Amino acid sequence: MAIAAGRSKAEWQELDQQHYLHPFTDHKELSEKKSRIITRADGVYIYDADDNKILDGMSGLWCVNAGYGRDELVQAAAAQLSELPYYNSFFQCAHPPSIELSRVLGEVTQAHFKRVFYTGSGSESIDTMIRMVWRYWDLMEQPQRKLIIARQNAYHGSTVAGASLGGMKLMHSQGGSLGNIAHIEQPYWFGSDHSMSLDDFGLHAARELEKKIEEVGADKVAAFVGEPIQGAGGVIVPPDTYWPEIQRICDEHGILLITDEVICGFGRLGEWFGADYYGVKSDLMTFAKGVTSGYLPLGGVMVGDRVGDVLIDKGGEFYHGFTYSGHPASCAVAIENVRIMQRENLVTRVRDDIGPYLQEKWAALGEHPLVGETRMVGLMGAFELVKDKDSLTRFDEDDSAGTICRDFLINNGLVMRAVGDTIVTAPPLTISHAEADELIETAWKCLDLTQQAL
Numbered sequence: 180m181a182i183a184a185g186r187s188k189a190e191w192q193e194l195d196q197q198h199y200l201h202p203f204t205d206h207k208e209l210s211e212k213k214s215r216i217i218t219r220a221d222g223v224y225i226y227d228a229d230d231n232k233i234l235d236g237m238s239g240l241w242c243v244n245a246g247y248g249r250d251e252l253v254q255a256a257a258a259q260l261s262e263l264p265y266y267n268s269f270f271q272c273a274h275p276p277s278i279e280l281s282r283v284l285g286e287v288t289q290a291h292f293k294r295v296f297y298t299g300s301g302s303e304s305i306d307t308m309i310r311m312v313w314r315y316w317d318l319m320e321q322p323q324r325k326l327i328i329a330r331q332n333a334y335h336g337s338t339v340a341g342a343s344l345g346g347m348k349l350m351h352s353q354g355g356s357l358g359n360i361a362h363i364e365q366p367y368w369f370g371s372d373h374s375m376s377l378d379d380f381g382l383h384a385a386r387e388l389e390k391k392i393e394e395v396g397a398d399k400v401a402a403f404v405g406e407p408i409q410g411a412g413g414v415i416v417p418p419d420t421y422w423p424e425i426q427r428i429c430d431e432h433g434i435l436l437i438t439d440e441v442i443c444g445f446g447r448l449g450e451w452f453g454a455d456y457y458g459v460k461s462d463l464m465t466f467a468k469g470v471t472s473g474y475l476p477l478g479g480v481m482v483g484d485r486v487g488d489v490l491i492d493k494g495g496e497f498y499h500g501f502t503y504s505g506h507p508a509s510c511a512v513a514i515e516n517v518r519i520m521q522r523e524n525l526v527t528r529v530r531d532d533i534g535p536y537l538q539e540k541w542a543a544l545g546e547h548p549l550v551g552e553t554r555m556v557g558l559m560g561a562f563e564l565v566k567d568k569d570s571l572t573r574f575d576e577d578d579s580a581g582t583i584c585r586d587f588l589i590n591n592g593l594v595m596r597a598v599g600d601t602i603v604t605a606p607p608l609t610i611s612h613a614e615a616d617e618l619i620e621t622a623w624k625c626l627d628l629t630q631q632a633l
């Protein structure tokens with residue numbers, strides 16, 4: 180029997196309050212409220228315990244790229260769990276699903292990514308990447324290269340290393356920061372004073388990296404890491420000038436370039452990875468989420484030849500790995516997930532069909548009096564709520580405009596996230612034209628409701 184059917188909604192809510200500490204939650208506040216209990220999902224829709232049908236404009240947490248209700252993924256997991264539910268890749272062992280997935284990932288990544296290291300999540304991928312970067316420079320006999328440069332308002336997970344590398348002030352405020360990390364300005368034009376053109380602002384933000392390198396000395400810098408488009412920070416789409424300039428700076432100073440593809444990877448931007456979308460050659464790519472469309476946990480680091488060849492040629496044990504590195508069932512699901520994306524041309528569909536379709540309608544939301552800017556690449560978008568459209572003046576924090584809008588959205592059958600007053604979306608790559616129309620109509624209606632409420 181399905182677990183959901185075993186108790187009433189009220190019982191689930193009661194038990195939830197008593198026993199369950201949720202992630203990124205004010206536990207006192209939630210203990211005084213009731214959670215929305217989600218019981219099932221199909222296609223692009225989730226259903227709650229009252230059987231409300233809600234369009235999932237967030238693909239879960241930016242991960243259910245192939246959509247819900249995929250029997251092929253269920254069967255892939257079940258077959259692998261029956262045959263070999265678990266074994267590890269420590270002690271010179273391996274198993275077919277993790278080897279096969281490593282080969283398959285080579286099909287969809289740039290040619291220099293021949294190797295992969297597996298983890299169980301995006302945060303573990305970030306930790307792995309940091310340890311691998313330090314290991315690389317040790318092997319290169321430049322152990323003083325320790326500093327990793329990231330951006331303010333970046334999100335790289337919530338382990339100690341992930342929270343430290345990310346640029347979220349509120350996370351830093353809860354302490355325990357790792358050393359050897361620096362943060363530079365993010366390429367967020369809308370959040371700037373608008374005194375520069377987009378292109379100039381992109382160059383300016385990229386050159387903050389060069390300034391930081393010159394300030395500390397290139398011989399101390401190990402790597403630069405960035406999400407191709409920042410997700411949790413509010414879908415920050417950099418100007419087109421940004422990434423080529425970042426590549427130039429990394430190349431000139433010999434520092435490793437890392438793209439955190441946890442959200443942008445696996446088709447979100449209409450290319451397999453964000454690095455492909457921006458024409459960047461990164462040395463390492465961290466991934467998770469979309470690799471299995473979230474059906475089972477899996478993450479990893481794609482390792483380019485520059486680092487991979489050194490790890491192998493120089494040898495010596497890399498003391499790193501997890502019980503669930505390359506979990507067989509997760510890998511089996513990931514293989515089938517990539518196959519679905521290839522069979523159904525989901526990535527080119529985002530680039531040539533549903534992406535442009537939704538982008539055009541999304542841009543039209545910019546005509547609403549509350550919207551100061553819209554942006555969308557592939558199926559990853561945001562709009563900014565403003566108090567005054569002409570001067571682009573933002574609401575005061577106390578107005579809680581984003582939260583009010585987000586609550587109207589969910590109560591009207593659409594999940595999108597509010598990051599401050601930025602409303603973000605990332606629907607499954609399978610969303611149909613009619614479902615995209617529904618998303619836009621609901622968003623417009625909820626903008627009207629928000630305007631009335633403010």
Ligand code: PXG
Nearest residue numbers: 300301302334335336406411439441442467
């Ligand atoms: N890097 C990036 C770019 C991410 O977006 C992680 C690393 C960490 O992944 P794990 O699997 O450890 O969560 C992420 C995760 C949000 C939200 O509210 C975003 C994430 C996770 C939870 C919530 O936007 N991204």
